Amino acid sequence: xxxxxxxxxxxxxxxxxxxxxxxxxxxxxxxxxxxxxxxxxxxxxxxxxxxxxxxxxxxxxxxxxxxxxxxxxxxxxxxxxxxxxxxxxxxxxxxxxxxxxxxxxxxxxxxxxxxxxxxxxxxxxxxxxxxxxxxxxxxxxxxxxxxxxxxxxxxxxxxxxxxxxxxxxxxxxxxxxxxxxxxxxxxxxxxxxxxxxxxxxxxxxxxxxxxxxxxxxxxxxxxxxxxxxxxxxxxxxxxxxxxxxxxxxxxxxxxxxxxxxxxxxxxxxxxxxxxxxxxxxxxxxxxxxxxxxxxxxxxxxxxxxxxxxxxxxxxxxxxxxxxxxxxxxxxxxxxxxxxxxxxxxxxxxxxxxxxxxxxxxxxxxxxxxxxxxxxxxxxxx
Amino acid sequence: xxxxxxxxxxxxxxxxxxxxxxxxxxxxxxxxxxxxxxxxxxxxxxxxxxxxxxxxxxxxxxxxxxxxxxxxxxxxxxxxxxxxxxxxx
Numbered sequence: 320x321x322x323x324x325x326x327x328x329x330x331x332x333x334x335x336x337x338x339x340x341x342x343x344x345x346x347x348x349x350x351x352x353x354x355x356x357x358x359x360x361x362x363x364x365x366x367x368x369x370x371x372x373x374x375x376x377x378x379x380x381x382x383x384x385x386x387x388x389x390x391x392x393x394x395x396x397x398x399x400x401x402x403x404x405x406x407x408x409x410x411x412x413x414x415x416x417x418x419x420x421x422x423x424x425x426x427x428x429x430x431x432x433x434x435x436x437x438x439x440x441x442x443x444x445x446x447x448x449x450x451x452x453x454x455x456x457x458x459x460x461x462x463x464x465x466x467x468x469x470x471x472x473x474x475x476x477x478x479x480x481x482x483x484x485x486x487x488x489x490x491x492x493x494x495x496x497x498x499x500x501x502x503x504x505x506x507x508x509x510x511x512x513x514x515x516x517x518x519x520x521x522x523x524x525x526x527x528x529x530x531x532x533x534x535x536x537x538x539x540x541x542x543x544x545x546x547x548x549x550x551x552x553x554x555x556x557x558x559x560x561x562x563x564x565x566x567x568x569x570x571x572x573x574x575x576x577x578x579x580x581x582x583x584x585x586x587x588x589x590x591x592x593x594x595x596x597x598x599x600x601x602x603x604x605x606x607x608x609x610x611x612x613x614x615x616x617x618x619x620x621x622x623x624x625x626x627x628x629x630x631x632x633x634x635x636x637x638x639x640x641x642x643x644x645x646x647x648x649x650x651x652x653x654x655x656x657x658x659x660x661x662x663x664x665x666x667x668x669x670x671x672x673x674x675x676x677x678x679x680x681x682x683x684x685x686x687x688x689x690x691x692x693x694x695x696x697x698x699x700x
Numbered sequence: 701x702x703x704x705x706x707x708x709x710x711x712x713x714x715x716x717x718x719x720x721x722x723x724x725x726x727x728x729x730x731x732x733x734x735x736x737x738x739x740x741x742x743x744x745x746x747x748x749x750x751x752x753x754x755x756x757x758x759x760x761x762x763x764x765x766x767x768x769x770x771x772x773x774x775x776x777x778x779x780x781x782x783x784x785x786x787x788x789x
Contacts, residue, residue, distance in 0.1 A: 377754040377784040378713060378743040394714075394739065399747040421746040 323690045324647065324656050325369070326664060327357040330682035332371055334389055335656070335664070345666050345677040349389055359644070361428035362690040365436060369690075370395075370455065372425030372441075380422045380443075384455060398422055398441045398449035398458040411445070411481070413474035418445050424478075429486040435493035435511070442483025442498065446473050450512055461512045464498075469517060469536050473503035476539050476558065484643055485543040489550045497568055499543035499555065504535045505568050521571035524559050526603075541583040542643035544595075547650075552592030556585040556643070561597060563622055574622035578609045584646035586655060593621040596648070596655060596671060598641035606640055613637045615646075615657065615671050631674030632665065639663050644686040658684025702778045704733040706740070709784055714740045716782075726757060727770035729780055744782055754785045 322337040326347075334349040352373060358380075359372040369385045371392070382397040400420035409418045424444040431438030439451040441458065448461040464470055473481035478501075485499030497518075498506040504519035519535035531537055539558035546552040551567040560580035562571040574580070579599045588594035597616045601609045608614065613632040616625045633639070639659030648655045657665045657674070662681035665674040702723060706716035716737060723729035727749075734741035746752055751767040758764070758781040764772040774780060 375713070375743075377752065378710065379746060379752055381713075381742075397742070399742075401747075403748055419746075420748055 324649075325360045325362060325686070325688050325690060326656075326658055326681065326684055327360040327371070327644075327686035327688075328658075328662075328682040328684050329356055330354050332357045332360060332389075333678075333681065335666075335677055345675060347678060351385075351389060351392060352383075358685060359425050359428050360686055360688055361430065361439075362688060363430045363439075364691060365430055365433070366454075368454075370428055370439075372428060374424055380425055382425065382455070395455050396457055398425070398443065398447070398460075400447060400460055409471055411474055411479065412472055414479060416479060418480060421445075422447065423480060424482065426482045426484045427486045429488055432488055432490060432493040434491070435488070438493060438511075440486045440488065440496065442486050444478055444482035445480035446470060446482060446500070446503070448483055448486075448498065448512070463508075463512060464506065464515050467515060470503070472536055473500060474537075476501040485540070487543065487545040487553070489545070490547045491550075495550075497543065497545065497553065499540045501541060502537060502539040502558075504538040505540055505543060505553075505555070505571075507568055518568035519571065520569065521564075521573070522555070522557060522559075522562050523573060526559070542585050544585055544587045546587045546589065546592040548590035549592040552587070554585050554587050554595045556582050556597060558603065561585070561622065563595075565592070572622075574618075576616050576618075576622070577625040577627055578614065578616070581606075582641070583643040584641040584657075586646050586648040588652045589648065589650050590652060591619075594619045594652070594670075595622070596646065597625075598646055598657065600640055607638045608640070611636050611638065613639050613659070613663075615655075615674075617671050628671040628674075630672065631667075631676070633663070642683075642685055644688075645684050647687045647689055649689040650691075654689070656687040656689065658687045660684070702729050702774050702776070702780060704729055704780045704782065706744075706782045707784050710740070710743055710782070714743055716740050723774055725770060726759065726764050726766075726772045726774060726780065729774050729778075730757075730770060730782075756783045756785050757781070758783065 326333040331353040332351045336348045356374040361370040371383045373381045382395045383392045384395045403420035427442035429440045441449040449458045487497040489495040494511040519538040522538040540555040543555045553564040555562045561574040582599045584598045586596045612634045615628045645658040664677040701720045705718040719733045721732035
């Protein structure tokens, strides 16, 4: 069943469930961490545990886990950098600020597949990737990436420091993992993190000097998603527009979306790689919905054409933006959840043709995630 | 013996009762306090051992200067107070 999803917000974590009522059937059935900044959430399909990353500001970044579906929570071991070597000073290239060896935000959390039953991955600001081999009992910094000379060229986009926001574990081959980095391109490992290759050929950054526009290492994919049924098919909402790959990130093709190509969130159908959804904003310079109308753009032909979907979404004086993790699709490919910066939450059960409002006054929504998803197939919970 | 006490705001996340400790510097005193309460350490210090950016440590009412190495001296009966700076909204 794909009738439940989690909503991580600036001030708490919420569980939404579909009920019996025909009208407004979706409702919030549980909340946790009220008042706390929940930067990421992972419902692990392998054992039903739920991981929540908190950013307390004063008290730092923490990780909590629930083993009973969210009824009770316990603080778990959080990813942490090893001691910084003496004299090893690095600065972030754009702002020239020293890069701290401290976890500033947990920005992505993913579980390994069935062939990696105890593996967890965690992406952070300022750009550290962490790996757990024991389901979160302990974490280690993935040194092969942190020590990569090109990692030191990553720079911050909207944040002061770079961050890893997308971790795509390939269904059926957990040794192949793809990362999206703002700003630092797309990185792929074929050996579970032993070695890494930047794969952003074809991505373009118009805002950079001409000689750097196609430099794969400076690209700013806002979010990268993978089609579980066709893992070589990837979609990226990029600072410069929309890009698609059909060869496992070896090459990327630019897509022109409607009504604009600028946005943060993207979702791809679990089996039909040509079908994807975007939440467009007007432009980089004006990050509001086009003409104050919240819409979702859907393509079913790989980006050749788009249908602009608006039924059930606010169409007048609406200034909601969807953060990069605030759009998610379930394993049926019919249900999507969408949360906004101004605390609206919508669900569709017909691939976006119509949307139902679940909540209108939530804190800013960072993440929505369906529960019970495993590589595009609903897990048996 | 120096006493280490913590802001009430931290108590919502991790219990931190006032603790008598041994130590001539802030580092030694906090290390001693966290020895019996390791989870609290990560709420006050980052993984490099520095005071978190929005936390403040006082010794007898004066803010410590060395937030990185915590080398400020602590008198024999000093009172160390771990507080949070105001920020956010």
